[in-house]
Amino acid sequence: MSEAVLSVENLSLRYRVPGGTVAALRNVSLAVRQGEVLGIAGESGCGKSTLAAAMIDLMGANAEVTSGEVRLNGRDILALSPAERRRLRGREIAMVFQDPMTAFSPVLTVGAQLVDFQFNLDGVPGREKWVRARDMLARVGLSDPELAMGRFPHELSGGMRQRAAIAAALLMRPAVLIADEPTTALDVTMEAQIVHLLRELQADYRCAIVIVTHHLGVIAELCDRVAVMYAGVVVEEAPVDALYHDPRHPYTRALLACDPARIEAATGRLPAIGGRLPDLSNLPPGCAFAARCGIATDRCRATPPPCVALGPGRSALCHEVTP
Numbered sequence: 406m407s408e409a410v411l412s413v414e415n416l417s418l419r420y421r422v423p424g425g426t427v428a429a430l431r432n433v434s435l436a437v438r439q440g441e442v443l444g445i446a447g448e449s450g451c452g453k454s455t456l457a458a459a460m461i462d463l464m465g466a467n468a469e470v471t472s473g474e475v476r477l478n479g480r481d482i483l484a485l486s487p488a489e490r491r492r493l494r495g496r497e498i499a500m501v502f503q504d505p506m507t508a509f510s511p512v513l514t515v516g517a518q519l520v521d522f523q524f525n526l527d528g529v530p531g532r533e534k535w536v537r538a539r540d541m542l543a544r545v546g547l548s549d550p551e552l553a554m555g556r557f558p559h560e561l562s563g564g565m566r567q568r569a570a571i572a573a574a575l576l577m578r579p580a581v582l583i584a585d586e587p588t589t590a591l592d593v594t595m596e597a598q599i600v601h602l603l604r605e606l607q608a609d610y611r612c613a614i615v616i617v618t619h620h621l622g623v624i625a626e627l628c629d630r631v632a633v634m635y636a637g638v639v640v641e642e643a644p645v646d647a648l649y650h651d652p653r654h655p656y657t658r659a660l661l662a663c664d665p666a667r668i669e670a671a672t673g674r675l676p677a678i679g680g681r682l683p684d685l686s687n688l689p690p691g692c693a694f695a696a697r698c699g700i701a702t703d704r705c706r707a708t709p710p711p712c713v714a715l716g717p718g719r720s721a722l723c724h725e726v727t728p
Contacts, residue, residue, distance in 0.1 A: 409436035409476075410613045411460060411498070411581045416473030418459055426469075427685045429455045431637045433473070437581070437613045444628035444645065445617045446660070450682050452637040453617045454503075457585045460615065461500050462490050478580065496525045499574035503586030505566035508573075509558040515542075515569055516554030522573050541572040546602060564595035571602065578610065585617045600626050621664045625649060630718065633657045636683055636693035643719045654721040655698045692724065700725050 418430040430452050437443040445453050458464050460475055462482050474481040477498055482490055494500075502508050509518055519538035520531060535554070542550035545568040558566055567587065574582055584603065588596040600623055607614050607627075616627055624631050624645060631648050633641045633656065641654040652658045659678045661667065668676070680697035683689055692710045695701040705724050713726045 408438070410439050410478060411615070412436040412474075412476045413456070413460065414474045414476065416456075416459060416475065417471045418455065418464070419469055419471055420465070421467045421469060422686070425686050428688060429468075429637050429685065430459065433634075433637075433639055435632055435639065435642070437615055439580070439613055440607070440611045441630065442607060442614045442616060442628045444624035444631040445615065445634060446619065446621060446624055446631055447634035448660070448678075448682065449619060451634040453619075453634055454585055455637075456634070457500070457583050457615065457617045460581075460583055461494060461498050463500070492525060495522060495574075495577040495579065497579055498581040498583070499577065499579040501567075501570050501574045501582065501584040501587050503589050505563050505570055505590055506558075508566060508570040511558055514555055514557055515561065519554070519569075519573055519576065522576055525577060537576060538572070541576055542569060545569070545572045545575075545606070546598070547572075564591055564598065567591060567595075567599055568602065571599075571606070575606065575610065575612075579612060581613045581615065583615045583617070586619070587616070588618070588620065588623060596620075596623075603627060621661065622666060633660065636688070637685060638693065638722060640694065640723070641721045643715070647719060653715060653719075653726050654723050655700055655725070656694045657721075659697075692722075 413433055413435045416430055416433045419426040419428050433456060445456060447453055470483055475483050477493065482493060509515060516535065516538060520534045523534045523537065526534065539550045539554055542553055547553045547565060547568055553561065561569065588599050591599060604627060616623065618624060628645045631643060631645050632639045633654065635656050641648065641657045648657065652661055663676045663678060665675065678697055683693050689695065689706065691706045691708050692701065695705040698705065710722050710724045712720050712722050713728060714720050715728055
């Protein structure tokens, strides 16, 4: 198996807030290899977007990494200088943000911004950068890329803006593309088109892709592996087919049971996971999911769960899971 292009190793991160800190990530370890698509799933507030931001070191000013590393092609990007990190972004790792409405500056044309995004291309004349940007807009499916280059962001639809954002991320042919909820703001038809586009682009460029989403259908369509997060930790990791057909962690099973696509009989009430996420500023001593788990024991409530290896590429963070 090839070496990981991007790896997160025992990463813990907290946010400083009035009155204390919030433990947003706790000992998270993940890896993604060239040509692989890794999905990160979980409820809102479980740490998905924080992890995505940490992978490209775009965390807020109140964020503090307390332990761990984020390695891109072997280098810990968290240990680099700000100038060195800026050189990496776009060229080696890029991100598509979840809101296409605010992905671009409203006062510059899309074309001007796409040219500016190529500032790391040393020695390439501006005209060539313009041509590269236009060609990438065509590649992501904009029917009139010449016209789109001269448009301001508000003159494009949401789906067109998201395609332009994907084009911006791919302009420098990065080794890793991180997509944070890339279909959240889109309607169902446009969502399907963006999923299909990402699948095509991954096949063309063979880059590693990390998809952050709460949409289980997107993960099923796109991903090779999936990591399920809860309260800042990865509670289960598995190949996508194995996880969907044989989920092992109680939270994963509960999350899948809430997928509307799995509801077979007509019902007036959608399934939901009872309770709520724990307070990340005052975590319980044992398993963070214990208060919502139907099989939790006193041990679960008192002792942090172990990471149980379940086979090649499979693991679960649970006292009650056995190999």
